[in-house]
Amino acid sequence: MATPTHRCTCFIISSKMLRKLADLAPTEAERHCLLDQAEISAHLRGQRSMAPATMFGVAALGDKQRSVYDAHNKSTLPGKLVREEASAPSKDVAVNQAYDGAGATYDFFREVLKRNSIDGKGMRLDSTVHYQTRFNNAFWNGQQMVYGDGDGKLFLGFTGALDVIAHELTHGITQNAVPGGLVYEDQSGALNESISDVFGSVVKQWHLKQSVEQADWLIGAGIMAPSVGKALRSMADPGNQQVTWSGDDQPKTMAGYVEDGDVHTNSGIPNHAFYAAAIALKGNSWDKAGPIWYKALSLLTPNATFADMAKATTQAAVLLYGDKSAEQHAVQAAWKVVGVA
Template sequence: MHIHTPACPCFIIPSSMLRKLAIQADGAERQRLLEQLERSAFLRGQRAASGLAAPGLLVAPGVRHRTVYDAHHGTRLPGKLVRTETAAPVTDTAVNEAFDGAGTTYDFYQQILKRNSIDGRGMGIDSSVHYSKRFNNAFWNGRQMVYGDGDGKLFTGFTHALDVIAHELTHGVTQYTVPGGGLVYDGQSGALNESMSDVFGAVVKQWHAKQTVRKADWLIGAGIMTPAVGKALRSMADPGNAKLTWSGDDQPGTMRGYVEGGDVHTNSGIPNHAFYLAAMKLGGHSWDKAAPIWYQALSLLHPDATFADAAQATVKAAELRHGAGSGEAAAVQGAWHEVGVV
C-alpha cells in the first residue's frame, strides 16, 4: 500500500504572509524575510523526502516525557539539551514556555480525548527553541517542535502563545491519526490539515483558560506579532476580518470565497468557521462535544480528504457519539451547510 505523507514542516506563519510582509519591507528586513521563505521551502522539501518519522521514546499513558533543546540561533536540530521532564525551570523564558505549553497540550489530549501523547503511544515531546536568527516562524517538522524568536519588529516570539504550540503539536496528531499517514499538505486536504491544528489550538487555549465558547476570542496566534502587523493570525469566528487579525488576512469563511489554488492557510478559514459554528450551536465548552467529534472524525478521513469528506466524517462521528438523528449531529450538519460545503 502506498503511504501518503503531508509535505511538512507545517508552519504557523503562512509563506504568503511572509511574502506580503517582504513586499512591504525594504533593505535588510526584506532580505531577511526572503531568506526565511527560502529556508521554509527547503525544510518542506527535506520533510517530504523523509517520510514519516520513527516515534521517539514511548512512555505509559499519563506520563509526560518532555525535552527542550537550545539551537543557539543555528539550524542544526535539535541543539543542546537544556531541560528535561524532571528538571526545574531555567532562566530562559522560551525554554520554560515551550516546556509548559507541551505539557498543557499533552494533558488536554490525555485527559479530555484519552490520547497517549502525539502518536497515541506515549511519544516523547521534543522542542527546540532559538532556531536560526530572528526567525519568524514555528513549525512541527514531523518529529519535533521548532521555535524561532521572531525579529522583534514583526513578530515577538512563538513560545508564549499556547494555541501556537498546540496548533503545531496537533500536526503531529493528524500525522499519526488519519489512516495512511496524515492529510496531504496541498489543496483542500492541506487546508483541512491546517484547520485541524487551528481547531485544537483554539480548544486547548480555551480549556486552559476554562472559557466557554461564548467567552472565547476564537483568535489564532494573538500576541505573537507586534501592533505594527496586527492582532492575530486568523479568526475562526470571522475569517478575513482584518480588524481582528492583520491587514493581509485573506481567509474566506464560506465556499463563496474559496480561493482556487490558494494557500492551505487561506482556505482553512472555511472548515475553521464550520467548527466555530458547530461549537456555538452545541454551546458550553468546546471540549465537551465539538472537539471530541472533530477528533473522532480524524480516523474517518483519508490523506486526500476534501471539505465534503470532512463534513461527512464529522457528522458520522457525531452520530457515533450521540446517535443518528441527534441534535449534535444536526448541529454539525448545519454548520457545514452554513459555510456552503454541504
Template sequence: MGKQRGVYDAGQLGRLPGTLLRAEGGQAVPDQQANQAYDGAGITYDFLRAVFNRDSIDGRGRRLDSTIHYQQHFNNAFWNGDQMVYGDGDGKSFIGFTRCIDVIAHELTHGLIQYAVPGGLDYEGQSGALNESIADVFGSVVKQWSLGQSVGEADWLIGHGIMGPGVGKALRSLADPGNRELTWSGDDQPKTLAAYVADGAVHTNSGIPNHAFYALCMALGGHAWDRAAPIWYHALALLTPTATFADMARATGRSAARLYGAGSSVQRAVQSAWQLVGVNELEGR
C-alpha cells in the same frame, strides 16, 4: 508511558535538536522561551489525555521534544514530523512563538494528524487546508481548555500576541475569517466555500472549515471540548490523505452520529454548521 518532554536550544543555528535545556520533571530555567515550550507541550499533552484519553500525539506516549532559538530571526514555528521547532522571530513581523499556547498546540496537532489520520493529510489543496484548519481548531480549543473558557468567552484567535508592534493583533480568527480588524492586514481567509481561493495557500482556505467548527461550537454552547472537539477528533480516523471539505463534513456527521445518535440535535447542528459555510456533504459521493 506518561508525559515525556525535552526542550533544546539550537543556539540560533539550524541544528536539531540542539543542547538540552530542560527535561521532563526538571526545574524552570532562566530562558523563558524554554519554559513556555515545556509548559505548552505539557498542557497539550494533558488536554489529549483528559479530553480524549489519548497518551500523547501518537496514542502511545510519544515524547514531545521542542527546539527553541532555531536559526537567526526565524519567523516561524513548525512540526517537522519528529519534533517542535521555534524561531525567535525578527522582532518586526514576529516577536516569538512560544508565548501562545494556541500556537504550540496548533503545531503539535500537525503531529496528531500524522498519527490519527490514516496516511496523514496531504499538504496541498483542500486536504492541506483541512490539515491547517484542524491544527487551528485544536490550538484554539486547547487554549480555551487551559483557561476554562466557554465558547462565548473565547477570543477564537490564533497567534494573539506573537506579531510585532504595528503588524497586527493575531494571525487568524475562527469567528470571522478574513476580518483584518481582528487579525492583520494580510489576512485573506474566506469563511464560505463561495469565496474559496482557487490554488490558494493552505493557510488561506482553512478559514472555511475553521468557521464551520466555530459555528458548531456557538450552536452547541458550553465548552468547545465537551462535544464539538470530540466530534472533530473522532472524525480524523475516517479521513484519507486527499480528504476534501465535503469529506470532513461527512466524517464529522458520522462522528456526531456515533457519539450522540443518528438524527440527534448534535448531528443536525454539525450538518447546519457545514451548510452555513457552503459545504455540501453529498458532494463527491
C-alpha cells in the same frame, strides 16, 4: 505492505504571508531578511522527513515526557538538550514556554480525548527553541516542534501563545490519527491546517476555562508586534483584517474559496465550520465539538476534501450522540453555513 504516512513540514504561517509582510517592511534590509525567510520556509516545507519518528524516544505508556532543546540560533535539529521532564525551570523564558505549552497540550489530549501523546502511545514531545536567527515562524517537521524567536519587529517569538504550540503539536496528532496522514496541499492540506487551528484554539480555551462565548477564537494572538496586527487568523470571522492583520486573506465560506490557494488561506472555511458548530452546541468547545472533530480524524483518508470532513464530522456526531441527535444537526448546519455540503 506498510501504508506510507504523509508527513509534513507544517508551518504556523505561510511563506506567502512572509512575502506580504516583506512588502510592508520599512527598510530594504528588513525586506530582504523577510524574503530570505520566506525562501527558507518554502524550502523546508519541500523537504521530506527522512528519519523515522521512532528515532525519538518512546516513553512508557501513561507518562508525559517532554524535552526542550536549544538550537542556539543555528538550524541543526534538535540542538542541545536544555530541559527534560520534571527538571527545574530554565532561566530562558522560551524554554519554559515550550515546555509548559507542550504540557498543557498533552494534558488536554490525555484528559479530554483520552489520547496518550502524539502517537497515542506516549511518544516523547520534543521541542526546539531559538531556531536560526530572528526566525519568523514555527513548525512541525514530522518529528518535533520547532520555534523561531521572531525578529522582534513583526513577530515577538513563537512560544508566547499556547494556541501556536498546540497547533504545532496537533500536526503530529493528525499525522498519526488520520490513517496515512493528510497530504499537505489542496483541500486536505487546508484541512490539516484547520485541524491544527481547531485544537490550538480548543486547548487554549480549555486551559483558560473559557466557554465558546468567552473565547476570542484568534490564532496567534500575542506573537505579532501590535504595529503589524492582533493575530494571524480568526476562526469566528476569517478574513476580517480589523481583528487580525492587514494581509489576512482567509475566506469564511466556499463563496470565497481560492483555487490553488495556500493551505493557510482556505483553512478559514473549515475553521469557521468548527466555530459555527461549537457556538451552536454551546457551553465549552471541548465538551462536544472538540470530541466530534477528533473522532472524525480516524474517518478521513490522505486526500480528504472539505466535503469528506463534513461527512466525517457528521458521522462522528452520530457515533457519539446518536442518529438524528441535536449534535448531528448542529454539525450539518455548521457546514451549510460555510457552503460545504
